[in-house]
Amino acid sequence: MKKGFFLCILLFCSLVSFQQVNSTYNLMPVPRELKSHGGRCAIDERFRISVSGNPDPRLYAEASRFVRRMGEKTGIFLDKQGYVTADDRNPAATVAITVKRPGKLELNENESYSIEINDRQALVIAETDLGAIHALETLMQLVSNDEQGYYFPGLTIHDEPRFAWRGLLLDVALHFFPVNSVKRTLDGMAAVKMNVLHLHLCNDQGFRVESKVFPQLQKTASDGIFYTQEDIREIIRYAGQRGIRIVPEFVVPAHTTAILTAFPELASVKRKYTLQRYFGVFDPVLDVTDPKVYAFLDKLFTEMAGLFPDAYFHIGGDENTGKDWENTPHIKAYMKEHGLKAYMDLQTDFNRRILPILKKNGKTMMGWDEVLQPGVPKDIVIESWRGKEAYYESVKRGYRAILSNGYYIDLIQPTDFHYLNDPAPAEAMLSPEELKNILGGEATMWSEMVTPETVDSRIWPRTAAIAERLWSSGDIRDVPDMYRRLDIASLELETLGLTHMTYREAMLRRLANSYDTKALKVLVDVIEPLKIYERNQGDTMYTVFSPFTKLADVTGPDQPLPRSFCNLVDEFLKNPNPAQEKKINDQLTKWKENHDRFLQTLRNSPVLKEAEILSQNLSALASSGLEAMAFIHQHKSAGNSWLAEQMEILEKSKQQGGRCELQVIEPIGKLVKIASGSGKANVGSQDMLTAR
Amino acid sequence: MKKGFFLCILLFCSLVSFQQVNSTYNLMPVPRELKSHGGRCAIDERFRISVSGNPDPRLYAEASRFVRRMGEKTGIFLDKQGYVTADDRNPAATVAITVKRPGKLELNENESYSIEINDRQALVIAETDLGAIHALETLMQLVSNDEQGYYFPGLTIHDEPRFAWRGLLLDVALHFFPVNSVKRTLDGMAAVKMNVLHLHLCNDQGFRVESKVFPQLQKTASDGIFYTQEDIREIIRYAGQRGIRIVPEFVVPAHTTAILTAFPELASVKRKYTLQRYFGVFDPVLDVTDPKVYAFLDKLFTEMAGLFPDAYFHIGGDENTGKDWENTPHIKAYMKEHGLKAYMDLQTDFNRRILPILKKNGKTMMGWDEVLQPGVPKDIVIESWRGKEAYYESVKRGYRAILSNGYYIDLIQPTDFHYLNDPAPAEAMLSPEELKNILGGEATMWSEMVTPETVDSRIWPRTAAIAERLWSSGDIRDVPDMYRRLDIASLELETLGLTHMTYREAMLRRLANSYDTKALKVLVDVIEPLKIYERNQGDTMYTVFSPFTKLADVTGPDQPLPRSFCNLVDEFLKNPNPAQEKKINDQLTKWKENHDRFLQTLRNSPVLKEAEILSQNLSALASSGLEAMAFIHQHKSAGNSWLAEQMEILEKSKQQGGRCELQVIEPIGKLVKIASGSGKANVGSQDMLTAR
Numbered sequence A, B: 001m002k003k004g005f006f007l008c009i010l011l012f013c014s015l016v017s018f019q020q021v022n023s024t025y026n027l028m029p030v031p032r033e034l035k036s037h038g039g040r041c042a043i044d045e046r047f048r049i050s051v052s053g054n055p056d057p058r059l060y061a062e063a064s065r066f067v068r069r070m071g072e073k074t075g076i077f078l079d080k081q082g083y084v085t086a087d088d089r090n091p092a093a094t095v096a097i098t099v100k101r102p103g104k105l106e107l108n109e110n111e112s113y114s115i116e117i118n119d120r121q122a123l124v125i126a127e128t129d130l131g132a133i134h135a136l137e138t139l140m141q142l143v144s145n146d147e148q149g150y151y152f153p154g155l156t157i158h159d160e161p162r163f164a165w166r167g168l169l170l171d172v173a174l175h176f177f178p179v180n181s182v183k184r185t186l187d188g189m190a191a192v193k194m195n196v197l198h199l200h201l202c203n204d205q206g207f208r209v210e211s212k213v214f215p216q217l218q219k220t221a222s223d224g225i226f227y228t229q230e231d232i233r234e235i236i237r238y239a240g241q242r243g244i245r246i247v248p249e250f251v252v253p254a255h256t257t258a259i260l261t262a263f264p265e266l267a268s269v270k271r272k273y274t275l276q277r278y279f280g281v282f283d284p285v286l287d288v289t290d291p292k293v294y295a296f297l298d299k300l301f302t303e304m305a306g307l308f309p310d311a312y313f314h315i316g317g318d319e320n321t322g323k324d325w326e327n328t329p330h331i332k333a334y335m336k337e338h339g340l341k342a343y344m345d346l347q348t349d350f351n352r353r354i355l356p357i358l359k360k361n362g363k364t365m366m367g368w369d370e371v372l373q374p375g376v377p378k379d380i381v382i383e384s385w386r387g388k389e390a391y392y393e394s395v396k397r398g399y400r401a402i403l404s405n406g407y408y409i410d411l412i413q414p415t416d417f418h419y420l421n422d423p424a425p426a427e428a429m430l431s432p433e434e435l436k437n438i439l440g441g442e443a444t445m446w447s448e449m450v451t452p453e454t455v456d457s458r459i460w461p462r463t464a465a466i467a468e469r470l471w472s473s474g475d476i477r478d479v480p481d482m483y484r485r486l487d488i489a490s491l492e493l494e495t496l497g498l499t500h501m502t503y504r505e506a507m508l509r510r511l512a513n514s515y516d517t518k519a520l521k522v523l524v525d526v527i528e529p530l531k532i533y534e535r536n537q538g539d540t541m542y543t544v545f546s547p548f549t550k551l552a553d554v555t556g557p558d559q560p561l562p563r564s565f566c567n568l569v570d571e572f573l574k575n576p577n578p579a580q581e582k583k584i585n586d587q588l589t590k591w592k593e594n595h596d597r598f599l600q601t602l603r604n605s606p607v608l609k610e611a612e613i614l615s616q617n618l619s620a621l622a623s624s625g626l627e628a629m630a631f632i633h634q635h636k637s638a639g640n641s642w643l644a645e646q647m648e649i650l651e652k653s654k655q656q657g658g659r660c661e662l663q664v665i666e667p668i669g670k671l672v673k674i675a676s677g678s679g680k681a682n683v684g685s686q687d688m689l690t691a692r
Helices: A002-024 A058-074 A129-142 A179-191 A216-220 A229-241 A257-262 A291-307 A329-337 A343-360 A388-396 A415-419 A432-436 A455-459 A462-471 A479-495 A502-512 A518-524 A560-574 A578-603 A606-633 A640-652 A665-676 B002-024 B058-074 B129-142 B179-191 B216-220 B229-241 B257-262 B291-307 B329-337 B343-360 B388-396 B415-419 B432-436 B455-459 B462-471 B479-494 B502-512 B518-524 B560-574 B578-603 B606-633 B640-652 B665-676
Strands: A033-043 A049-053 A095-101 A113-117 A122-128 A150-159 A165-171 A196-200 A245-252 A312-316 A364-368 A381-384 A400-403 A438-445 A527-529 A660-662 B033-043 B049-053 B095-101 B113-117 B122-128 B150-159 B165-171 B196-200 B245-252 B312-316 B364-368 B381-384 B400-403 B438-445 B527-529 B660-662
Touching (some): A033 A113, A049 A058, A058 A479, A095 A129, A122 A129, A165 A179, A165 A462, A179 A479, A216 A257, A229 A245, A229 A291, A291 A312, A312 A343, A329 A343, A415 A462, A438 A455, A462 A479, A502 B479, A502 B502, A560 A665, A578 A606, A606 A660, A606 A665, B033 B113, B058 B095, B058 B129, B095 B129, B113 B129, B129 B479, B165 B462, B179 B462, B245 B291, B291 B343, B312 B343, B388 B400, B415 B462, B455 B502, B518 B578, B560 B578, B560 B665, B578 B606, B606 B640
Parallel strands (some): A049 A095, A095 A122, A165 A196, A165 A438, A196 A245, A245 A312, A312 A364, A364 A381, A400 A438, B165 B196, B165 B438, B196 B245, B312 B364, B381 B400, B400 B438
Antiparallel strands (some): A113 A150, A527 A660, B033 B150, B113 B122, B113 B150, B527 B660
16 A cells, blocks of 8 residues: 555656656657756857767767757857767767677667767767767757757666657649659658658559669659659658668559559550559459569569668558459459469459569568558568458468558547557557567658648648657657647758748749738638548549649648637636637627628739638638637527527538648537536537538 | 931831830840730639649749739639640640640750730740740749739730850859759749859869869868769759759869869869968969860769750860969970960860860850960850950851849849840941850859858849840830839749848848847948948958858848939939929938937947947938038028038948948939039049049
């Protein structure tokens, strides 16, 4: 009993101290162990960095980059230290790094580090330079200031990742992203300590890597939009410099329209193949009964295995409709002959035949959920996308797995949804052995609806929260503090050249056909694109040629204003006070009055026609809200007939416009319900809730 | 007499009609001949483009890009036409292009085109695809809209350039610009019909091209920052696609510290050479008496001549101090032996020996002013940077010349200064033969003070006005209309991915260390970096390692607000009315009150310390202005003692802060002078004027 009480006190203290750490520092991801001990180390013109020990040379370049970034952040001229070299070994340097050995770019390499900041310097100790690179990012996030100048706060950090695989999938097949776009993505990943970029390199819409063995692939199946092998080597070099592995994905046997456009003779069904312009799931599939397919894949995968040095090689394996197999007599005959009952058995047969090709090239096979079929060898890695059941199942059956389900950042869900999605939650009740099979997770940036102009805004800043989920302890789950730190991380990410904030101003100007974007911005700030797969209704609304410069592109996921307005209304309804009341009324008035100004903007920009309904509904909604606030203010019940009218307005407001929807229906619905006297604040939340 | 009168009437009419055209359309550059004839051609889902005749295939790619841009601009789904090919020959297409023959990427190629827009379509006719590409840019600028939708206005255009050489120099040596930065620059150039990108590829700070013959150059003299030959080929391909030639510059014999870092044995003075980190003019120079130098340059220039297909090859030749020659006995002896009196004679001797190397590679030599010395062969091209006298001189002496003087966009001068700088003004009184020697001009983006983050804001939009100067008729000189069209061109340039507007928001956030940039922005909008060469005092304040993320970087040249405030004050003083008075007072009040808010921002961002003096002075200036406005309102004379006080404030306001200066001293000075009763509005303009 006493012991229990003591433990409770300890737990309480540690929680308090952790809360304090979170609200004192702005680190993302939160380190494993952080002890603040007062004092500070000034950052001024005397700032220098030194590297001792035996790092991979990448650390010198990263340390040099750190000095430049420090100068750019603080405005201090750090010109005296141009490039950090192996000669910079002064143990008294402002940042003195000691590294034991060169880090290898492979799974489970040691990425730990410690930082000790006293009044004179920040000491960094790491087993490998990979840990030291993470330490530099932590130090960059620790830069603090008062009115006099900049400093590192006095503290001790011991840090290492919870999961070894902290990835981002970038789909460069559906839309293509040029090398510079990939590079800035890598910079962002490094800033939040991610370590795998998974490149989805081909799909029905294109084959995006130069093959020297089969040049027809890029010549006839890419629209001329692909990475040269030189580009790939540059991406790999750049990623390696940041401590990031590049894992390639060549999806087979389905999603292969591009390959079949170049090599129709490999298809299950003989028809004319041309690059797919729509997005979705299609029937074309390799004829896996044909030895030619294996000869082709042997050569192609061997070439690509040489180009991509990583030990892991992703073969996709997802979304095979099976139709082109089931409708083809010789394939049905093959299945019968080999005792394969369903088309997925045939795919497993195919996977088994592909495996030796990868093995002889020293590669470990990875695939999506679907590759996990009875009889698949244990040394492959499963990437789970469809749901948690199959994922736990695979882990329990002894397969190593990576979680992507819940990290689909293309689906425009809010950050907290992804953030609270744990790859190994306690409730899954996995044994220590099973837990070892969980390698980590991957945010997936599928690119149906994104272009180089918008992709940063879909990846960032939300992916920083996923990065924290994969790096930090599972009990770091304070959502408001995550959002607080995410705001700061987002500013830091912008300094790396990421365009997740700037793209919006530019796109608003184009959409408004004007420098005056005020009225449009008021609207855009409270809408989000239709979520999950709703935007591209029936997979028939968009093609690779569609303009992605419209309302649904300029707005984005997890808008801050609706989120803060929701919180404001909740607080007001819990503990009303005049300041909140004024804030709510001011905001509602702004929305109500915006429609007239929006119509002015529309007059100059017909492309905004699709937004008119949203602007009109926002105005009507805001009027409802203002009426509700007036009733609440007077402590009067508005009654049922008023409620019925408002419910109609609320219902109507759910209508989409320009493939977007209003995000403030729920909080205004709460006000209406309370005003009508029909219920508590949360009564309305169920049916009012759109996708949030 | 009658005839004269008739001509006057005609001239008057044509001027009026031209004014009308300028204010009806937003074209930049203004075409040679434009006749509006009413009607319009709708742009909707049926939009198609066709190409007939015999163009270079680049036109199909450009036409495809045009369809995508049209979709992005109007939001119309033009998915039915994915890629324009030689099969798209429908003469009834919305835009039907006919081209006679493939254009050659060479000086004086035919770039003319005509456009005829009727109610059904826009017909484009051009001798070459280069003209057709210009026509597409004109059409893009012609896209108009009313509330119902988009259309091309009915008109006829016949257009061709005034000058054949319409260039931009991009200095990639002092600061480097990655390939994607160069590409978007090329997109911007194409949008305003420029046709030469002059790459300044090496200087004391680095050698920026991979040499396979002398790999030491990039290995030891570039800090690893250079274009691979693959990069160069990609830049040339991309530029060629837009109808733009790439002219390389390898500066010799001075500005060669980088070359001498790799090959010290080629130096005039034997000393240790390392890459120059400062910017300026330095003594290191090739030993042009040494045959090794010619052997080296023969190999290097032959390699580079092969890499760069253009017929012109720039050898720099500028800013040789001569000291390292004059201080070296064997070089002095050589000069004496060869009858060379001054060091510039030796340089001419050098040029003469270089010429055959270029000639055998089929290249025409270009150089800066300094290469024009007695005895230099007539077939070289002079690029004039130091002044107009030498330029006219060279033209008169039969040399072909390109004007850069007056187009130095690195010097932070206002657009109208560059715009009114004519390569062949009437007052130069050049004969028709002499006029033929004027090839055109080049805006020069020297990169001491710019980085990839800021370079777009220094090039654009001002260079669009220079492009007009080089394309349009010399009598197009209406400055207000230029600024009106420039604002629109700037928005269009932004849609190409140029960051000249977005960089500021991002940089303000970094500088303010916050999302709240309001107070900082109020200040930044009325300051400009120190002009000409003042910012980098004594060439000792900045190095290649300095942070270019500070106050002088976030602000830029030719700020709109000071310009419009000046106009507002001038109009008010000419014809006072209450609306203007209120505007002026509101603006002054905003500036006056901004300082307190600025101090809040400063508290969170010590890097802004250097801006404090400016903010304080702005506030004091605005107070002066408000007092002046009050006196003016009351028709009272403030008197001399008040004036003396204000003059002190005005004088103090000239102080720089963060290498920037306030841009609203002049108009406030006018108000003060008028209020004091001491003079007319323009009395103060002389001594108040800073650099504007």
